Amino acid sequence: MRPLKKFSQNFLTNPFYQKKIVESLHLKTDNCVVEIGPGKGALTQHLIKSEAQRIMVIEIDPRMVETLQEKFQDQIEIINQDVLKVDFCRLSCGKRLKVVGNLPYHITSPILFHLIDYHRCIEQAVLMTQKEVARRVCAKPGSKDYGILSVITQAYAQVEYLFEIKRGNFFPVPAVDSALISVLFFRQVEGIANLELFRKIVRSAFNYRRKTLKNCLSRIFEEKVLNSLDQSFLKKRPEQLTVEDFKHITNLIDKALRDETTRH
Numbered sequence: 001m002r003p004l005k006k007f008s009q010n011f012l013t014n015p016f017y018q019k020k021i022v023e024s025l026h027l028k029t030d031n032c033v034v035e036i037g038p039g040k041g042a043l044t045q046h047l048i049k050s051e052a053q054r055i056m057v058i059e060i061d062p063r064m065v066e067t068l069q070e071k072f073q074d075q076i077e078i079i080n081q082d083v084l085k086v087d088f089c090r091l092s093c094g095k096r097l098k099v100v101g102n103l104p105y106h107i108t109s110p111i112l113f114h115l116i117d118y119h120r121c122i123e124q125a126v127l128m129t130q131k132e133v134a135r136r137v138c139a140k141p142g143s144k145d146y147g148i149l150s151v152i153t154q155a156y157a158q159v160e161y162l163f164e165i166k167r168g169n170f171f172p173v174p175a176v177d178s179a180l181i182s183v184l185f186f187r188q189v190e191g192i193a194n195l196e197l198f199r200k201i202v203r204s205a206f207n208y209r210r211k212t213l214k215n216c217l218s219r220i221f222e223e224k225v226l227n228s229l230d231q232s233f234l235k236k237r238p239e240q241l242t243v244e245d246f247k248h249i250t251n252l253i254d255k256a257l258r259d260e261t262t263r264h
């Protein structure tokens with residue numbers, strides 16, 4: 001079976017890491033687990049040995065689906081679909097889901113944002129991504145990796161950089177090294193009145209990361225709305241602001257926008 005580039009098919013060949021990734025999920029008997037992109041079953045073969053009560057896998061490539069059916073039969077439920085179209089809340093079975101995957105790297109960010117959209121139904125995701133992306137997800141303010149992925153993910157989850165895996169552990173060998181991250185989703189996102197506005201502000205701020213917040217946000221908000229923010233925030237660059245700062249800024253702007261609409 002020829003690995004397809006369009007599906008980012010780089011298979012994890014080292015048995016030590018295959019097992020270690022599944023162990024990082026700490027599965028218990030009442031867990032339902034969903035694997036994204038099982039491929040030929042490198043991780044799935046360890047999932048079926050775990051205590052999990054239900055194993056679902058989402059795979060886009062029909063050739064892989066056939067292999068998985070032969071190999072695992074009724075031990076797993078196979079969803080032959082694009083993961084970005086899957087409603088994770090429909091898969092959850094009483095308890096919030098555990099999600100695992102050696103992700104197709106060309107769509108890592110869309111998958112992460114898709115999981116964030118379903119954060120209420122997911123307890124934890126253990127994800128293998130390109131090392132640089134893993135660093136960005138887990139980055140803290142002030143570092144060069146800190147940006148949209150860090151702030152948005154960390155507003156919804158507690159993230160942890162688990163370990164790195166060198167490119168030689170995959171076939172075909174990719175052009176990048178990888179790292180495993182744990183994303184422990186909060187049941188509820190505290191302290192943000194308007195989540196859509198929060199995402200809009202974070203995205204706009206980091207579109208011009210070298211400029212001050214005032215300069216970035218003046219492209220989308222009127223001056224009188226920005227005046228609701230403290231000068232100490234406006235003078236800073238986005239990369240200096242914490243997740244809590246972004247929440248606070250969102251709430252002030254949200255209030256200013258609402259005051260404006262009631263005035264008119």
Ligand code: SAM
Pocket residue numbers: 007008009010011012013036037038039040041042043058059060061064081082083084101102103104105107
């Ligand atoms: N889990 C296997 C392993 O570790 O060897 C395969 C990982 S490989 C990096 C990514 C897998 O995701 C491939 O099996 C690929 O076919 C699948 N895939 C790619 N795009 C997908 C999508 N949009 N939805 C679901 N699966 C996808």
